[in-house]
Amino acid sequence: MVVDRKEDLRGLSDNQMASVAAAAKAEHKEGKFVIQLQNTTGQPLLGSLQNRQLRERIMQTSLARNSHGGEFDTRNIVTRTAQLRAEKAKLLGYANWAAYQLEDQTAHDVPTVNKLLTDLAPPAVANAKREAADMQKIVDQEKGGFQIASWDWPSYSEKVRKARYAFDESELRPYYELNHVILDGVFFAAGKLYGLTFKERHDIPVYQPDVRVFEVYDRDGKPLALFLGDYYARPSKRGGAWMNAYVQQSDLFGTKPVVANHLNIPKPPPGEPTLLTHDEVRTAFHEFGHALHGMFSKVKYPRFSGTSVPRDFVEYPSQVNEMWATWPEVLKNYAKHYKTGEPIPQALLDKVIAAEKFNQGYKTTEYLSATLLDQAWHQLNPSEVPKDAVAFEAEALHKAGVDFPPVPPRYRSFYFSHAFAGGYSAGYYSYIWSEVLDADTVEWFKEHGGLKRENGDRFRAMLLSRGGSADALGLFKNFVGRDPYVEPLLKRRGLDHAQSENGASRRTETETLQRGGVR
Numbered sequence: 001m002v003v004d005r006k007e008d009l010r011g012l013s014d015n016q017m018a019s020v021a022a023a024a025k026a027e028h029k030e031g032k033f034v035i036q037l038q039n040t041t042g043q044p045l046l047g048s049l050q051n052r053q054l055r056e057r058i059m060q061t062s063l064a065r066n067s068h069g070g071e072f073d074t075r076n077i078v079t080r081t082a083q084l085r086a087e088k089a090k091l092l093g094y095a096n097w098a099a100y101q102l103e104d105q106t107a108h109d110v111p112t113v114n115k116l117l118t119d120l121a122p123p124a125v126a127n128a129k130r131e132a133a134d135m136q137k138i139v140d141q142e143k144g145g146f147q148i149a150s151w152d153w154p155s156y157s158e159k160v161r162k163a164r165y166a167f168d169e170s171e172l173r174p175y176y177e178l179n180h181v182i183l184d185g186v187f188f189a190a191g192k193l194y195g196l197t198f199k200e201r202h203d204i205p206v207y208q209p210d211v212r213v214f215e216v217y218d219r220d221g222k223p224l225a226l227f228l229g230d231y232y233a234r235p236s237k238r239g240g241a242w243m244n245a246y247v248q249q250s251d252l253f254g255t256k257p258v259v260a261n262h263l264n265i266p267k268p269p270p271g272e273p274t275l276l277t278h279d280e281v282r283t284a285f286h287e288f289g290h291a292l293h294g295m296f297s298k299v300k301y302p303r304f305s306g307t308s309v310p311r312d313f314v315e316y317p318s319q320v321n322e323m324w325a326t327w328p329e330v331l332k333n334y335a336k337h338y339k340t341g342e343p344i345p346q347a348l349l350d351k352v353i354a355a356e357k358f359n360q361g362y363k364t365t366e367y368l369s370a371t372l373l374d375q376a377w378h379q380l381n382p383s384e385v386p387k388d389a390v391a392f393e394a395e396a397l398h399k400a401g402v403d404f405p406p407v408p409p410r411y412r413s414f415y416f417s418h419a420f421a422g423g424y425s426a427g428y429y430s431y432i433w434s435e436v437l438d439a440d441t442v443e444w445f446k447e448h449g450g451l452k453r454e455n456g457d458r459f460r461a462m463l464l465s466r467g468g469s470a471d472a473l474g475l476f477k478n479f480v481g482r483d484p485y486v487e488p489l490l491k492r493r494g495l496d497h498a499q500s501e502n503g504a505s506r507r508t509e510t511e512t513l514q515r516g517g518v519r
């Protein structure tokens with residue numbers, strides 16, 4: 001999007017201004033400004049821009065992408081893809097594409113996924129409406145004279161956030177020094193839960209000088225695995241964070257696992273400490289949850305080793321491991337000021353945890369809306385595929401009760417690559433499904449005394465060590481002793497009606513599974 005006048009960009013930071021000017025220059029539009037849209041409905045600059053007309057223009061442009069004619073229009077591709085998938089599923093003997101895709105996932109069938117979405121949508125939308133009402137109050141106090149729209153949401157939710165949960169990330173970081181976080185946090189928790197010990201090795205060649213190698217010893221003192229910690233960003237590194245198993249455990253070949261966690265923490269100047277954000281700390285625990293899944297694997301065939309599990313199951317153990325990041329005994333052990341050794345002030349931590357449940361109505365609704373679209377397109381039989389994709393989309397959102405215009409779907413069908421280009425067709429629900437299992441398991445740990453060897457050993461024996469060698473939902477049920485409940489997730493996200501102010505949040509981010517590794 002080209003913006004002609006600098007004054008329309010009021011509210012942008014110096015960095016943001018520099019990047020829209022640089023983008024214009026790259027397109028030979030000197031003196032103008034170019035806003036590059038990212039591939040979600042929401043756009044990062046909406047939170048800063050003060051010009052409401054420009055905000056609206058950005059949102060409308062984003063929403064209209066690929067569905068207003070021209071060479072990038074994907075409407076026909078969407079309907080054609082839905083048609084072909086429906087026909088393929090029918091040839092294979094399934095009612096629809098979703099039924100075919102879900103059969104070997106943990107959720108297993110269409111009714112299970114639909115029930116999950118039906119349970120979650122009403123509380124999510126109700127909470128989004130409450131959040132909109134909070135923001136409307138600010139608009140009215142400012143005598144804005146308009147109703148909150150999707151293009152106003154980021155900037156007004158930021159005002160609510162500042163008023164209620166203000167804290168400065170820079171106050172936090174001195175307590176999150178990388179070495180403390182890994183050795184005294186991540187490894188410490190694994191010691192308490194599973195009896196693991198770690199010894200750094202400097203004799204093993206690495207592909208990059210700052211990669212660290214640890215020998216991991218099991219509870220009986222015998223070597224279990226090698227763990228590589230590749231924490232720093234570098235120009236040639238892929239973005240995000242992920243785990244990879246370079247050698248998979250297998251009894252068939254007698255291999256022990258070599259697993260790695262790859263993060264993208266900016267490297268400080270020489271001699272400076274590496275201080276993490278709260279999000280990076282949580283990511284370190286998350287990725288180590290995948291690493292444990294890989295290291296504890298005790299299966300015969302590499303095909304079923306470690307994280308080789310259904311897509312809607314793989315994020316579950318890693319999300320569970322995040323719980324230890326803020327578990328008091330673990331936190332006390334690692335969150336110390338890097339200079340003074342002072343423990344992190346409880347008041348500061350409380351603010352961080354409270355802020356995590358903020359805006360969950362919006363986040364859950366935009367995610368669920370996209371999930372519902374993914375299911376709607378893929379639960380059609382060949383004769384039901386519509387001609388008018390835009391009308392079908394609107395109808396699907398309406399029927400599901402999530403058509404609340406201030407919160408549009410995170411992706412509309414026409415730029416929804418998870419559902420139509422990537423490998424997530426009928427599978428975008430996976431993130432929240434994993435989180436249902438995760439929240440339920442976190443409750444189980446809390447009810448059974450938390451950070452204890454007994455609990456860790458049970459989780460390891462019944463679940464982590466089994467990889468994909470048994471039915472995934474069966475593993476979960478054996479571990480907790482029943483079917484999964486959705487209530488712990490609602491509570492965590494503050495979506496349960498009775499206790500709407502409770503619980504923390506998880507990201508429902510758009511992670512992509514990579515071959516041989518998981519994020």
Ligand SMILES: [Zn+2]
Nearest residue numbers: 315318518519
């Ligand atoms: Zn993950």
